[in-house]
Amino acid sequence: MHVAIIGGASTIGSTVAYTLAGLAPTVDVSLVDINEGAAWAHAKDVSHASYHFSNAPGETVSGDDIGTVQSATPDDLADLDPDLIVFNAAAPQPEDATDRGARDAELDRNLSIVEDVAEDLRPLDPTPLLVVTNPIDRLVYQFYSLLEWPRRCFLGYSLSETARVADALGSELGVHPNDVYCPMMGEHGEHVVPILSRARVGGDAVATDDLDRDEIREYVLDIPFDIAKERGVDETSRWVTSAGVTRVIRSVMAGSTAGGDDPRGRLGEPFCLSTPLDGEYGFEDLALSVPVDLDEGGVDEIHEWDLAAEEADELAVAADAVRTDLERIGAKGYDS
Ligand SMILES: NC(=O)c1ccc[n+]([C@@H]2O[C@H](COP(=O)([O-])OP(=O)(O)OC[C@H]3O[C@@H](n4cnc5c(N)ncnc54)[C@H](O)[C@@H]3O)[C@@H](O)[C@H]2O)c1
Numbered sequence: 103m104h105v106a107i108i109g110g111a112s113t114i115g116s117t118v119a120y121t122l123a124g125l126a127p128t129v130d131v132s133l134v135d136i137n138e139g140a141a142w143a144h145a146k147d148v149s150h151a152s153y154h155f156s157n158a159p160g161e162t163v164s165g166d167d168i169g170t171v172q173s174a175t176p177d178d179l180a181d182l183d184p185d186l187i188v189f190n191a192a193a194p195q196p197e198d199a200t201d202r203g204a205r206d207a208e209l210d211r212n213l214s215i216v217e218d219v220a221e222d223l224r225p226l227d228p229t230p231l232l233v234v235t236n237p238i239d240r241l242v243y244q245f246y247s248l249l250e251w252p253r254r255c256f257l258g259y260s261l262s263e264t265a266r267v268a269d270a271l272g273s274e275l276g277v278h279p280n281d282v283y284c285p286m287m288g289e290h291g292e293h294v295v296p297i298l299s300r301a302r303v304g305g306d307a308v309a310t311d312d313l314d315r316d317e318i319r320e321y322v323l324d325i326p327f328d329i330a331k332e333r334g335v336d337e338t339s340r341w342v343t344s345a346g347v348t349r350v351i352r353s354v355m356a357g358s359t360a361g362g363d364d365p366r367g368r369l370g371e372p373f374c375l376s377t378p379l380d381g382e383y384g385f386e387d388l389a390l391s392v393p394v395d396l397d398e399g400g401v402d403e404i405h406e407w408d409l410a411a412e413e414a415d416e417l418a419v420a421a422d423a424v425r426t427d428l429e430r431i432g433a434k435g436y437d438s
């Protein structure tokens with residue numbers, strides 16, 4: 103598989119490349135960035151890191167099976183012919199962008215980059231596109247509108263919330279967070295919707311009556327910005343994000359390989375990504391995080407779950423928030 107990371111010299115993009123070199127060493131990676139020097143430097147450094155990954159005790163992938171790590175410019179995209187694209191390019195963040203409004207504030211700054219990159223992508227055949235740049239739900243829909251590829255190609259990365267809610271629930275329930283499953287639907291932002299009705303520990307349903315839903319959501323919403331306040335805006339949640347993006351890429355690979363690993367991973371449950379909706383959950387002309395299964399074309403299936411009443415209500419509020427912004431920016435289908 104060949105993954106092109108647009109914005110490959112970014113904090114997140116370069117960390118994704120490093121994580122892939124360790125956990126998915128056969129993947130070829132192209133770091134595509136307007137900052138050619140930084141993209142080249144990250145590609146060289148990560149390819150040297152791959153030497154140690156592949157020669158550590160227990161490793162079996164060697165020689166020509168090891169993926170390449172190269173740098174490229176946006177003009178090269180058509181020739182690269184990637185199997186999957188990660189979009190991580192963004193305008194620089196102001197130094198004080200460390201509060202919960204920071205994702206929304208990126209919309210106007212990043213819209214023109216989306217337009218430029220959509221032009222760069224236009225010559226390509228439809229390819230799964232995983233949008234990491236904020237605010238993901240609006241930008242996923244904007245890419246979908248501009249490129250007019252099948253909607254199954256469009257994915258928005260919101261999986262860090264699943265790790266954060268597992269942290270909160272693990273503490274609450276006295277279990278290891280890595281054994282907790284709680285899907286997170288809705289907006290990647292203020293209107294995230296914890297689906298506690300489907301929470302599981304080691305496969306067993308969780309009794310949710312004693313859980314404080316608002317407290318759990320507040321933790322999930324605050325923690326990335328508590329981290330950014332300590333580390334600075336140049337160090338967004340790079341570790342969880344790159345691990346989660348790598349998990350999505352590995353799920354696409356597994357879902358594309360007959361008889362291969364379970365694309366849902368160890369817990370065997372679907373995870374949520376943002377994707378354009380066309381009637382699912384009663385919404386259309388917008389993107390929200392919903393439970394998906396993946397294959398080489400992107401979304402293979404969107405699961406339509408029966409939600410608890412408060413979860414369905416919160417999802418409608420999330421849809422309103424995204425719709426309001428799409429109207430404001432005059433997205434396709436919202437022209438006045
Ligand atoms: N979805 C998530 O969970 C999540 C997590 C962390 C960060 N993010 C978002 O990811 C984005 C990137 O964050 P970062 O800190 O890694 O960014 P960064 O500031 O480190 O890097 C941005 C990169 O984009 C490049 N770029 C700008 N315009 C480009 C273009 N037209 N083509 C190619 N490259 C271009 C820049 O040269 C730079 O290397 C932000 O929007 C951030 O909010 C999302």
Ligand SMILES: O=C(O)C[C@H](O)C(=O)O
Nearest residue numbers: 205236262326330338339
């Ligand atoms: O960009 C950020 O710092 C927040 C990001 O969306 C995240 O959830 O980690």
